[in-house]
Amino acid sequence: MTRKTSAPWQAVVAAGILLAPALAAGQHGDHGAALGRAHMAVQCSAAAQAAFDQGLVRQHSFDHAAAREHFAAALAADSSCAMARWGMALATLDNLFGVPSPEEVARAAALLREGPPPPPPWNGWIDALAQLVRPGPPGWPDRLGGFAGAMEQIAAAAPDNDEAQIFYALALLMAAPSDDPVDAAQRQAAAILEPIWARQPEHPGAMHYLIHAYDTPALAGRGLPAARRYATVAAASPHAVHMPSHIFTRLGDWPSSIAANQRSAALARAAGEANDELHARDYLVYALLQSGRGGAARAAWNEAAEAAANRNSDHLAGPFAVAAMPARLALETGDWAGAAALAPVESGFPQVLAITHFARGIGLVRSGQRAEAEITALAALEAGLRRSGQAAWAAEVGVQRAAVAALAAITTGDAATGLRDLQAAAEVEDALLKSVVEPGPLAPARELLGEALLALGRNAEAEAAFEAVLRVNPNRFRSLAGAAAAAEANGRPEVAAARYRLLLAVASGADEARPELAAASRALGRRGE
Template sequence: MMRTILFPILLFILFAGCQSRQAMKSRAPVGQAVPLSFCAPKTVVLDTEPGPDGSLTPLFWGLTDHFSYPVSTGSKKAQKFFDQGLMLAYGFNHAEAARSFREAARLDPECAMAYWGLAYVLGPNYNAGMDPNTLPHALEAIEAARARMHNCTAKEQLLINTIAKRYPKSKDEDPQPYYQAYADALKAAHRQYPDDLDLAAMTAEALMDMHPWDLWEKDGAAKAWTPEIIDLIEGTLAKDPRHPQAIHLYVHATEASGNPERAIPYAKTLERLVPGSGHLVHMPSHTYINTGQYHEGTLANERAVKIDSLYVETCHEGGIYPLAYYPHNWHFLAACAALEGRGNRALEASRYMADYVVDQKLMYEPEMATLQHYYTIPWNIMVKFAMWDEILAEKKPDDGLPYLKAIWEYARGMAYCGKGNLDAASQSLKVLKTLETDTTIAKMTIWEINKATDIVRIARYVLEGEMAYRQGKLPESIRLLKQAVDYEDQLNYNEPPDWFFSVRHPLGHVLLEAGQYREAENVFRKDLEEYKENGWALMGLYQSLAKQHGRSADANAVLKRYKNAWQWADIKLGSSVVMN
């Protein structure tokens, strides 16, 4: 009970310093954001006018209570801001990290490592490429650091010279050779200072940044460059199993592998290791959703949204963090809740995310069209939980947002099927087929990971398969849903998945209805490889086994697993889909 009372008080302390910052002048962006990868556009670092006392940013609660990376400075407060900047960078809040490094430099203008930190966060990261417009600022920071190297230790001088290898002199140059040189220089520095675990983590990060979200084949086999990364991170964790950045990177490095379970103990540690970083608090859910621990994933994201909600609403910051990382927490919360059978919680979270995206007004901009995908998630949740009346009450999207219109038509078509109005469903399918070839949708991607057209294509086959099922055309339904599964399997890894959620659930259900119990069993077992211990597939597997002669013991064992997986659910299943 004390923890429940204390948590909001501590969060108030965390963000109290932001209140004074509201009096500061508005921040002008150094560069404009352009969508690139996973859940974030390119890096944007916002400039800051000083407050009345000259400060650029406050010290936040819950970031560096148990962390410090000592640098050469005569100012204890500058050291605190340096530590905060590094931890914010570890938590992928690079704009706020830049402000902390600039504040460290303000407090100690001769602290070379403060400028190193600024150069560090202006570069690319695992989720975002570098905005070329920030290059001059990175080069300026490096020159400022080099001009103060006489104040540094030998290791600090090495780090400054290493970061200098990261950036080309002109934004017209290909940056990749420079990123490779930077990674190679970090590897050499790590060999020279093997006990510096932050340096080891930076090295692993640089290697991962060379191959963002491209560490594993679809079958879970490692890409050629992955073993080096894994070995480096695991070596770091062997020396310090509580290193926040090493854990953060390990979760990312293993989540798409064939063995994400190896990160579970570290994910558990990360849950409360840096309680002031919403992103680090959220990160364990990347492991949990891939290991069947959906309730733990829900809880992790509920904690993360509390932290980030206060940060966004109190500090009113711009940049990528509130634009992408914050709604990502709600997105993940909706996914985990859906997989544990909590339809109401999933819908609530997805609606909050959708409303937030609309408030940002950016999804109407062509270069930010990816944000439209967030807006569609409530409709997918409603389909998953057979909320037919709720779907039909949803307002039609603007004609200028064809991707939204496509998913809206898909959801309406599914609702009409559920309510037995196949004529209306046929009209939705007709519109959906037209939108499948829409040129605007063809240009849109989900953070450049998957094409929006591919999502619309899956929706079309699922709706067409559902219509065939409702018409009693089971072989045709099975054929169409198998085609949808094939398209779903071709999607690139993203978390949460861009198709929300598994087509194998309706496919398995139709196979059960068709009496093809052995094939249904195979479908559900395959689904449990993709979404481990999800109750939807477990119920389907139970049904398929119960219908097969001599498999009752197997069926009862699966039923126990289902009851455990579904203990938090707000619905009961009679198949792998909601029978409504």
Template sequence: MKILILLFLVGPALIIFTSSQPGKLFKTHSDITPQPERGTRSADDNIRLPAQTYCAPSFDPSKLDAADAPIFKGLGNLHYPISTESAKAQQYFDQGLTLIYAFNHGEAGRSFKAAIKLDSTAAMPYWGLAMVLGPNYNAALNPTSLTEINDAINKALKYSESASPSAKALIAALRKRFPEKEVTDMTPYNEAYAAAMKKAHEAFPADINIAALYVDAMMNEHPWDLWFRNGTAKSWTPAIVEKLEKLLTTAPDHVGANHMYIHLMEASPEVEKAIPSANRLRDMLPAAGHILHMPSHIDIRTGNYHKGVVVNEKASSADSSYIAQCKIQGVYPMMYYPHNIHFLAACAFLEGNSKKAIDAAWSVARHADKTYIYETAAIQHYSIIPYYVLAQLGKWDEILKLDQPDTALIYPLAIWHYARGMAFNGKKDNESAAKELAALREIGKDPRMAGLFIWGVNHAAQLTQIATNVLYGEISAGKGSYDEAILALQKAGDIEDSLMYQEPPDWFFSTRHSLGHVLLKAKKFEEAEKVYLQDMKMYPENGWALMGLYKSLVGQGKLREAKLVKIRFDKAWKWSDIIISSSRI
């Protein structure tokens, strides 16, 4: 049974909803199956990537006070005229629509409520409120919101007599999206809404916001289910690609279109097609942390790690200011904001900037809300990012100073033992390393591990299995038992490849860095070369793999090729603060 945790802030309390019915109202995996090829983001016909908790609404829009709604600077100049005599209501509506496109649905809800307070007979702010209370690409419908959703739609319909024809089309379409009461399957409603939005788009083909909302409706019919694992498009995906690319030709600076295009193409075999959208979003909305962060979804897939560092530094700064000034609580500071810093740690590691990677890792851990750590594996994962980063960077003394996690937190405890085992092995203390491995194996047998999911996507048990095999492989290699080490590290890689795609990846980072390193030590240079080339299909031009590739080519006597790879390594390592001689320390 797979459980997806969704979080909603209700007043001062955080309610944790769980679902044990995959594919129903809450979407989760129906199974975990091996991933035959890395470098693609997709799912089988029967597997749908679920809503990422960190991209869920920042807080419950129904609980916001319109009186507290600010007008933000730095949110661009999107304008969608509505029927109102209040210039301020129009301003709030424009801001709310912008924030919908920026995936800050909670703050968008506050803007729509402010518009309603200023003009209670304007139809479109009610439309906006219903939109943000409903599902989106990253979050399923919260059924407790249906009463307020339907009330908002009914008021939008009531006051739509004076609305423009295009506004009437949007309101009528949204009416198709929601049931009157809770249902177990939203599929018919998602399909009806998409069909209605298609008609609206056909009636108003020049309206770029209707076009963008139509694409959004199409994508929400199949959230995170657009590509097969081998990179082949699902049957419904080409139509979405065609429509969105046409919209970007017409409106290249539309924030929603660019945001959606990144999500559309990040899993595709042509991820580089989204680079222009990533570049447009880098400075488009300086006050919207999530939009500032979004280019890094493409940066990490195209080897632009330093750009990923920069955008996540900007995103973290913007969100930090927003959270402090607006006193935001709930999911946004608990999940959304740390995601930026987590991504920063990942990109910094891949460019060899150890200080930034370690500082960011500790920052992620500090922002992991310990209030919910026992209930939420994702928060547990945030809290131990330093363990992963320190182990990858060979900070053995720092690892051995880490306090032991609470024994009730079996996943953090497992990775703590893994990191300590790596440290003892690095310090040539074989006996202590073996004790940590034994403890790690024992925790891996704990049946509670199977119920822990990171973001509702990957099992903590899988990560523990990877850790066990990596540590065993490293210990074996330290003893000179290279064949045994290689088998263990290959097994770790197979499990890593079976993980569903995450950004950043749940295993932090590639087991191929360890495998390639051991292959080099075993003088299996040709095999090592293949491992590093495969690694760069996922993380192009990462310096760790480039150094390993360089050494593998030198070992084969391919000195001319090696010289060219060394040039690539020097470029990739431009921002590093460490010297490496292999693919791992």
């Protein structure tokens, strides 16, 4: 993630000329406190090597603006340093888990094209990145697949080069399909990274990408060692401090996620990194809401106003967070009128526009109003995403469209059709791996199914639906409350009591009245607890 605006690369190189003496003062791999250590010998001058390694450290924690400055300093110190151009191009593309802007792609391509012919083996590295940013088709997901294939060849040719292995693992993760039920790419990447981390315990990339590799429901527990260590080793990096919350969120550890993202947001604000701040705040708002702390969540959203105004609209994380936070606040707390009244966030990302239309649709249906306009808007956004080759996002928006339409059908008396379509939407969503940009769904389709079944008195089915959500999203507030209520209505008082206790424990720091917490207290009170 990066600042709101990026200087032209020529200006960055010019600044690098001034920075080079200062950046080259240290030994390679010795980057000071709280960033970590990394080194790859790139056959450049000593000054360029030192600056390159500092850029490498920053790049591995996705501190792209700082990485560009260090790579520019390396190029300024040694104009023949081919890998300095590679680093500048890579950092220009920002976070490759997203899609860079056409301008960033063009700038990266120019950087790679304008240098002298690189010698082996660096020509392979530069060719791999140049293929990623070449003009014309295919779409970005297919390009990432090709990039992963090229990095596989580079890694195979240099088995003793840890950086080659690490960037191959990262490429695998970026190109991983969103609907793989066995997380094959994630497991392969982790198998590459674990032994490297054992050899290089302060390597920021090894820890960062292990967290991404383990950011799935099935693997999240394995990510705790890297999550706990990374934020300490790279404590000066806003993104590094945020990253452990990917694992904490998967495990329902809301206090740890809250602490990580409060710190990350503060670091990002101090650094002027608006999108990093907004991304951390979205995870923060999500964790606060799951803890019953709606007041604190609203405060976190209100505090994001400055970052929202300064966001980089060319990168998904900032606009996504700006649309998601108010939608989460309304949907998670049952403020249906507030959800129905949400104003769309101006964005060129269809998946960002879909957030508001989905929340509005749920709010309108739950308020007894018609939601055809929101369903139509979601269908158009879904079709646009599919045409642009963004199949995973198209599937997610399709789930949102189907869920709103299904709830509308149930509200108008066609429960059979509505429940059938909600079940189908839930099955599609269950098969998708969430994007790294989102902490969790705005409202899981299977949770909506559970709430619909519970309202219809189909208590056993409702309980099963809520429990299925909790297996993927542990300690999720609305599903815990729903599972408890369904078990109680289903004549399973001991199960209901256990769920109510867990809900009250998860929300022990609740800062506002919630009907679900009141119901839990009453149910346990009747048992003398």
